[in-house]
Amino acid sequence: MRSATIINGWDIGGVNIKAVRVEWHGNRARVIKAVSIPFEIWHNPSELADQLKIAGQNLTFKTEEPHGVTITAELSDAFRIKREGIHFILSALQKAFVYSPVYIFNLEGGFYNFLEADEKPLMCAATNWLASARYIANIHNNCILIDVGSTTTDIIPIKEGKVICHERTDTGRLINNELVYSGVLRTNPNAIVHTVPLRDKECPFAAEYFTTMADVYLILGDISADTYSCPTADKRQKTVRDARARLARLICADTEILTTDEIDSMAQYLSQKQTEQISEAILNVLATAAFSKIIPVVVTGTGAFLAERAARAIGIQDVIHWESKDDHNCLPAFSVASLLNEHIGKL
C-alpha cells in the first residue's frame, strides 16, 4: 500500500499547455500547483520542449514523479499530418523530462510508454476529452459532461460509469456533435453565424479575424480580463472599450458609426446564437445516447457558464458545476493525473 503519491498531469494543446501537480492520499486529491501557459504552437513549434521545461519548473515536480500526458496539439498546422505532430510532441516531451517516467494517455483509456506511443501515434491524438470523461465517469455514473473551453466544447455521454461515444477521433466526434468547435474565447463569430440584426435588417459579417467570442463575453460581463487568456484580434487591450471597437469591425463599422447599445446588442445576439449552437449539440448527443432516465449535466471549463445556459435553455434542470477549485480549471490535466494514479496503483 502506498501512503501518498504525487503525480503530474499534462494537457498539451495547440494554444495552451496546462499542467497540475497532484498529491493523493488514497482517493483524496490535493492540487499542489497548477500551471497554464498560453503557447500557440504554430508560431514556433521548435520552442515546445523549452515551454514544457518552463512549465515543469513552475510545477516544481521532482524527477522521480510520474507524468501523465494528454495531447491535442497534433492538429496544429505546424504539422503536415497528425502522425508527424504526435512524433514531434513525444520527442519534445522526451527532451523536457529526460529522467522522469512519462505515461502517454491513449484512446483506449490506457497509457503507453514512449516506445508504444511512437508505434501507435494516432492512438495518442486528441485524448484530453477522454481523460476528463473517464475521470468524471468514476464520480457521476450517468451524466453528460460538458467542457466548454477557449476554443472547443466537449459533450460526452457517460452511462453506467462508461464513456459511450461511438467515435473517438476528432472528425468522428465532430460528426456526432460530441466535439463542437466553438469556445468562449478564441472562436470567431463567423464560425457560429453569418449575420446579426441591425436597425431592423440583417447585416452580414466581414469574413476576417477582427474579433472573437472573448470580446463578446467581456462586453457582457461574463468573463474578466484575467480570464481572457488568448491574444486580442487587434493586439489592443482586453478592455470593454477596445472589445467594442473590435466587435463593431465585424460588420465593417466602428465606434463612431455604431452606438454602444448597438454593439452590446450584437454581443447579446452572438452569445445567444452560441448558446443555441451548444444546446442543439447537447440535444443530439442526448438523442444518440438514449438514456433511459433523466440524467444531470456536469459542466466545466472556462465556459462552464455557457454550458449551464445551453443546458437550461433546453429544459435540463440538474446542472452540476465541476468545482474548478479541484482541478484549477484544467480538468483534462487533473484527470489524466488521477487516471495515472489509479493505473500505477494497479501495476
Next chain:
Amino acid sequence: MRSATIINGWDIGGVNIKAVRVEWHGNRARVIKAVSIPFEIWHNPSELADQLKIAGQNLTFKTEEPHGVTITAELSDAFRIKREGIHFILSALQKAFVYSPVYIFNLEGGFYNFLEADEKPLMCAATNWLASARYIANIHNNCILIDVGSTTTDIIPIKEGKVICHERTDTGRLINNELVYSGVLRTNPNAIVHTVPLRDKECPFAAEYFTTMADVYLILGDISADTYSCPTADKRQKTVRDARARLARLICADTEILTTDEIDSMAQYLSQKQTEQISEAILNVLATAAFSKIIPVVVTGTGAFLAERAARAIGIQDVIHWESKDDHNCLPAFSVASLLNEHIGKL
C-alpha cells in the same frame, strides 16, 4: 486640348496595394505599367509609406503626373476607427508622393485634395467599388457589375449610366448584399458554410484559420499558384498536395485519414456553396434595383470565373468579361485613373 495625358491610379487596400500608370490619347487608354504588391497593413502599418514609394518606383511615374487614389485599408484593425485609418493613409500618401498632385476619390464620385480629404475622412473610406462602378457605367449603361476579388465581392447595379446603390458605406452595402465579404483567395470556408457532407453524414468544421478558398480553387484547377497571391494558412507551399492537407484539417482530419477523392469532394462542395452565396446576393441586388428589362452582368476580378458561374446558375445568359488585359486585373486602380483623366479634362 491635351494630346496625351499620363495618370497613375491607386487602389490602397488592407491586403494589397495595386497601381496602374495609364496613358490616354483622347478616350483611348494604354496601361504603361501595372503593379500589385501584397501588403497586409495590420502587420506593420508604419511601412505603408515605404511600400507606396516602392510601388511608385515600380510604376516609373514622373513627378508631375497626377495620382488618383481609392482607399479601403482604413477598415484594418491597425486603426481604432476608420477616421484614424484614413488620416494615417493620407499622411503616408503625402510622405510617399511629396511633389506630385494627388487626388483622393470620394463617395460622391468626385475628388478631394489632401486638405479636403483630411476634413471629410469618412467620405474617402472604402471607395474602390465606386470608382469601378462609375467607370463601367460609362461603357455599359445598364448592367450589374460583379467584381470578385481575393477577399470580397462587389455587386453593383448600374441603371441608365448611373450607379444606383442606396447606401455607400461598407456596413450599408453589406446589408444590401452589394458588398459580399467573400472572395476566391483569402476567405475562410467557415465564413461561407459550417459543415460538409462526409461519408453520408454532415461534418462540422474546425473553427480555425486552417485553410482558405484559394486552396479550394487551386485543388479544382480554377486558379494557378501564380494567382494564389495571399499567404497560405500554414505557410507551406501553393501546391495541390499541400492545399489538400490544409483542406483536410478543416474537419480535423489529414491526408492519411481522408482519401484524395474525399478532399476533392469537399473542395467541390465549398465552391458550390460559395457560388450559391454570390448567386443569392445577385438575386437580391436585382430585386432591389428593379430593372425594367433584362440586363447583362459584367464580371471582373481574380474571381471573375466565380462571378460568371454564380450569374449563370440563376439563369443570366448575358455575361460580359471585363477584359483583364485592359486594367491588368485591377479595375479600381484603372478606373480611378480614368475618372481622374475626365476630371482633369474638365478643370
